[in-house]
Amino acid sequence: LAKTTQPISMDSYEGQEVNITCSHNNIATNDYITWYQQFPSQGPRFIIQGYKTKVTNEVASLFIPADRKSSTLSLPRVSLSDTAVYYCLGSRGNRDDKIIFGKGTRLHILP
Amino acid sequence: DADVTQTPRNRITKTGKRIMLECSQTKGHDRMYWYRQDPGLGLRLIYYSFDVKDINKGEISDGYSVSRQAQAKFSLSLESAIPNQTALYFCATSEPGLAETGSYNEQFFGPGTRLTVL
Numbered sequence: 001l002a003k004t005t006q007p008i009s010m011d012s013y014e015g016q017e018v019n020i021t022c023s024h025n026n027i028a029t030n031d032y033i034t035w036y037q038q039f040p041s042q043g044p045r046f047i048i049q050g051y052k053t054k055v056t057n058e059v060a061s062l063f064i065p066a067d068r069k070s071s072t073l074s075l076p077r078v079s080l081s082d083t084a085v086y087y088c089l090g091s092r093g094n095r096d097d098k099i100i101f102g103k104g105t106r107l108h109i110l111p
Numbered sequence: 112d113a114d115v116t117q118t119p120r121n122r123i124t125k126t127g128k129r130i131m132l133e134c135s136q137t138k139g140h141d142r143m144y145w146y147r148q149d150p151g152l153g154l155r156l157i158y159y160s161f162d163v164k165d166i167n168k169g170e171i172s173d174g175y176s177v178s179r180q181a182q183a184k185f186s187l188s189l190e191s192a193i194p195n196q197t198a199l200y201f202c203a204t205s206e207p208g209l210a211e212t213g214s215y216n217e218q219f220f221g222p223g224t225r226l227t228v229l
Contacts, residue, residue, distance in 0.1 A: 032215050043201045043220025091216050099218060103153035
């Protein structure tokens with residue numbers, strides 16, 4: 001499974017666009033990049049997933065360049081309720097995919 | 112009703128006691144997982160099961176055991192609890208899904224069990 005590296009923490013302000021970058025230099029051909037969000041004392045929640053280029057849903061956008069060695073989660077116009085830990089992880093497309101979470105990025109939104 | 116439930120939600124116990132944490136799901140998923148979360152360490156995988164007859168160790172299985180009683184139930188046991196097993200424990204389920212839907216192997220988490228070992 002791809003080992004991912006992301007910043008430990010980030011601060012931003014309400015109304016700003018926030019970009020969290022994740023490095024995954026050893027990503028394999030059949031790995032998907034997946035992001036989860038976790039609020040305090042709750043289980044993580046799936047946000048978005050992609051393989052390459054750009055994926056957008058109602059919550060976020062995910063940008064994956066052609067070499068797939070990194071990805072960027074983009075949260076448009078954040079609010080205080082976006083304060084959470086965000087996990088980037090590789091999800092391999094086969095039966096043995098057990099999914100490994102790292103330490104994530106603690107995003108703190110300021111008023 | 113929640114799709115993934117965990118019991119108990121909170122538990123305080125003493126060193127040396129046997130503890131069982133239970134997870135039930137109504138999503139009909141074959142895959143189930145147990146994670147442990149400690150402050151600043153993210154989530155670490157303890158055990159996972161891809162079906163009733165398939166149990167696998169994760170990153171930190173020492174001191175833990177599991178039982179997959181049915182497709183819907185996956186229990187985590189601490190045979191002899193110790194203080195450094197104090198943590199927040201999460202159960203999760205998933206199905207392989209379809210890559211085309213953009214949610215391949217999406218995991219659904221329970222609310223967590225906060226365990227304190229004194």
